Amino acid sequence: MLERAHLVILREVERQGSLTAAADKLHLTQSALSHAIKKLEQQAGTAVWTREGRALRLTQAGEYLLAVARRLLPQLEYADEVVRRIARGEKGHLRIGMECHPCYRWLLKVVEPYLERWPAVDLDVKQQFQFGGMAALFNYDIDILVTPDPLHRPGVSFVPVFDYEQVLVVAADHPLAARVFAEPADLAEEVLFTYPVELERLDVYADFLLPAQCRPKKHKIVEATDIMLQMVAAGRGVAALPRWLVEEYAVKMPVRPLRLGASGIAKQIFLGVRDGDEQVEYLRAFVELAANTAGRVCGEVGQEAYSVAD
The missing domain is CATH 1.10.10.10 (Winged helix-like DNA-binding domain superfamily/Winged helix DNA-binding domain)
Known part of the structure; x- marks a missing residue:
């Protein structure tokens, strides 16, 4: 009918x-x-x-x-x-959605070898969603969702691709730079730079500041990672970013990472895929390559940064 x-x-x-x-x-x-x-x-x-x-x-x-x-x-x-x-003998069209601002730099390191291995696959990256990443995945606007904060729902599976630590990044001459870790109260007189993300989804607030009932002196939104770290290096404020990303920039910029709290904040990056789509060969290949590339890239970045610092 x-x-x-x-x-x-x-x-x-x-x-x-x-x-x-x-x-x-x-x-x-x-x-x-x-x-x-x-x-x-x-x-x-x-x-x-x-x-x-x-x-x-x-x-x-x-x-x-x-x-x-x-x-x-x-x-x-x-x-x-x-x-x-x-x-037509083609492999497909892979659309990747990003819910992780700093992960874009990591994604570039995954995309390059992927395109070499899958030359017939068209690949698009989307960072703006009308109703959020999960809605975009369910509405078939994207095929893979990159996120550090998976929302587990029926019909979508999340695959962890690498672990990382969220750290506080300060200028090399900042009073906190010699410390191993920062306490929430240390940010009371600081300007905190973050990406344009809801406060409840910012780890530095949800897992560090708010449980201690602390807030920074001022909170400023910065969209571009390069600008954010240049502001930090100039002593204009501090930021919270993945350690691997800070170590990559620390090779060429006077910034230093330190743990958020004595135990630090451990995070993971996940790839969300609709149930059933994991059978699509070129999509499954991307997830596998992302998992294999992530650990190697992050490890190499960390070793390089530490060797320069030494």
């Missing part, structure tokens, strides 16, 4: 704002669209939309079917694309 074409029509009418514009977009006549929906209404025994002058207004049934269209059509279109690429 309900066909994919019905969902396509409903979605396009909603997108274009009128039946005429939707018909033009779908390369069909307006009468063909009207006939298709009328046949659906007859079979369902209820109206999908009603006319208010020249405008169309969805009924309760129409609103429900539009919600179904928004949920199912992206999945069907994704399946169509994968099958078409397989039929």
Whole structure:
């Protein structure tokens, strides 16, 4: 009774704002669209939309079917694309979503060998999501989600690819630079630079400052890692970043990492994949390469930084 074409029509009418514009977009006549929906209404025994002058207004049934269209059509279109690429002898299109600002530098080190091994795979990286990374994954806007804070939900599996430590980074001549670790109270007179992330998802707040009921003197948002670390090196403030990233910059910039608290803050980077998609060869290969590359890259960075510091 309900066909994919019905969902396509409903979605396009909603997108274009009128039946005429939707018909033009779908390369069909307006009468063909009207006939298709009328046949659906007859079979369902209820109206999908009603006319208010020249405008169309969805009924309760129409609103429900539009919600179904928004949920199912992206999945069907994704399946169509994968099958078409397989039929053409291509490997696929891999879309990676980033919920971790500093992880972009790590990702570059994974992407280079991946593209060499999978030359027929198109790869896109997205860092902005309308409703968050998990929604983008469920809506088939991305295929892999890179995140340090996985939200475990049915239908998605998270694979840890490497461990790291979140540290405080200060200028080399900062009073805290000679310390092994910082206490929450040490930030009371500091300007704290962070990425544009909700406070509850910032480890330096959630796992360090707020449990001790402490806050920095000032909190400033900085989007670019390079700018953030230049500000720290200039003595304008402090920041919380992955140790491997700070050590990489410490080779060429006067900054120092120290633990957040005596025990430090241990973190992991996860790759989120929709259940079933792990069977896609080029997607599975990326996850495996990411896990193998991460440990080697982070280890090499740490050793290089320590040797320079020595």
